[in-house]
Amino acid sequence: MTGTNVETVKCACEDCVCVVPTEKAVSRHGKAFCCDECAEGHPHHAGCDYAGCTCHG
Template sequence: MASVDVEMVKCACTDCVCIVSLEKAVMREERAFCCDECADGHKDHPGCEHAGCTCHG
């Protein structure tokens, strides 16, 4: 069976629609997030500030 290298994943924030490269992702507890806001559960404000995304954590 051939192996697959995953380079891009969906942000681990539940309602975020961003796709992030594992190389540039913000990692928390082995989960990949698109930014610190998503990784921190949106403590300071909703949204990740990426165009077209309206996540709230």
């Protein structure tokens, strides 16, 4: 894979273990999150729905 530059970032949710490509990250308040639920601070205490991750805010 020459010429491919994929950058990833760890979700800014403290309990989340997800790493997402920067172009797919959800941006809130200057931080990158893996999904809207993490970005909103888990207002409904729902997880991020990624396999193996147990965050719920």
